[in-house]
Amino acid sequence: MTDRRTLLKTAVALSVGLPLAFGASIASAATYQAMTYLNVAEKPGVRGLQHIVDKVAEASDGSITFQINLAGSLSIKASDTTQALGDGVVQLADNQYYLGVVPIAGVLRLPALIETPDEYETAYKIVEPYMKKGFDRQGVKMIGHYLYPEQTIWGVGSITSLADLQGKKIRVTSAEQGKLVEAFGGFPITIPSAEIAPAIQRNLIDGFITASAGGARTLAELVETNYRLNTSTVDSFYMVNQDFYDMLPPAVQTALDEAGAEAGELASSLLAEEEPAWTKKHQETGVTVTPASDADKKAAVEAMVPVWEEWATNTGGDAPAVLAEIRKALGK
Template structure:
């Protein structure tokens, strides 16, 4: 008994001072897509291993991915806002049709790598956090991202222009504007439903992460893939503001700091996954399974020109119309300054 008491005391003394002062706190967390690495490699061990270890079990979170809870994805933002969900991770583009600012940092055609995305996110963080609190009763706790979103198609194509007339799964308003500009028909389909939609011909092509599509076995129906970064699938860790304000300050401080650490680790992971995903979908090498043998459709100068035209003619003007004058002003002063772009 003396040994057990000593061991418990030693464990308590090893905890950070803030953790020793925490009240026991339990809550539910809705995670991101359950079969993908943002959840399996980062979110799940964060909530089930790191948090209990660092707080001596004072914080206990029950975490499940939204794909196992019957959600489509687009409703997550609203459910956090109205307090149905306490905390959740969601891809912001899923709700960008209703809340245009959700897409501000991840507009199609503007960013080619995760490092630049991280800079853009940092420039927008404070303004976006204030907007969420004032307009949607949401506390912003951090971001995450998938790897570059790329185009998968069932049938052969040699350039972006060949997507004209095809039905394309597109998540988010700027992806839909992009597909429309190319002459395609954008369709909003939940991630888990895309593979059967490709198999049955409901869609001809679909956009998602280079590694995400491989893990979801899109290659079983889609045989051609473009390496062009469309955008990145930016996600955010959000909490209902009323619920958050009711937490003990020590719990708030711990979660604020630790979730920023989770954000950093997710971005580090995403930086490597575009190349890995393209390799897995084509000829390898692939650390996640057998190479899928898809045909890679190289990006041409004509594709770059068509993408740039879409950004100038369709994507940015439509974003500005949806987001409004104040939003555009904030965007130009932060993201636009970081990227050297001004929305007129």
């Protein structure tokens, strides 16, 4: 670890013309590695990452550039992103798979706890200091974050209420969503995205959970209904290796911080704009869209309270206090 970090510091020093230990001052351009779990360059998360890369290049007069590696182009699993950042294997990343190393961040994904972007930001401000401490221990610095649209329920047949989940097999993208499906008599199924369509065609699942602007883009033609209850939130974070950040000149650090915040806002806004547009498109092609009823929203919260409390107990540490503060702030 120490040797790798020493090499990284030396490389950054060379790239920005900082003096090395032996007194040399050499200015030369350097290209560093950035990675994302996304596989298409046009996706909002990647566009945000590109914004960061462009701003850093501008602030460093072109001496610091990044190669953006889309999903699958590096031999690094998405679940290992935080470790790869901390070890300096990559210097910048769009990281959605961080709960394994900073478990307290899981409060942001608890089922039915957060319904709107405003509620998410309220909860995030509470948990942010604890997340920063966790990532600090990994040698990683958070510089921005973005939120995906609501994760709603799509039915091959009629699903227009939580009661309609009874006995149905629903493909979920997280254990949190699975808890909600189970609470209302359904059976959560975990399969890769590429297997959803074949599973529907073989009558192996009765529906799935995703966003209109997400998986439903290609799957909506296979379903009849969309029940717009936000089952859980999905977010992602822009992060940098702390040693890399520390070796940057102050002006470049400032540019990186600002770019990270801007990138998060950009990706969030692009995703938020896409969701209603795609929901309308799905309606026009025959999907019956039903807004979540207030009664179901209340029922979901009440059913998930024990799940939230179990998560806090199992996570331990500051989790119970953080959950209590967020529930108070959100009135839940």
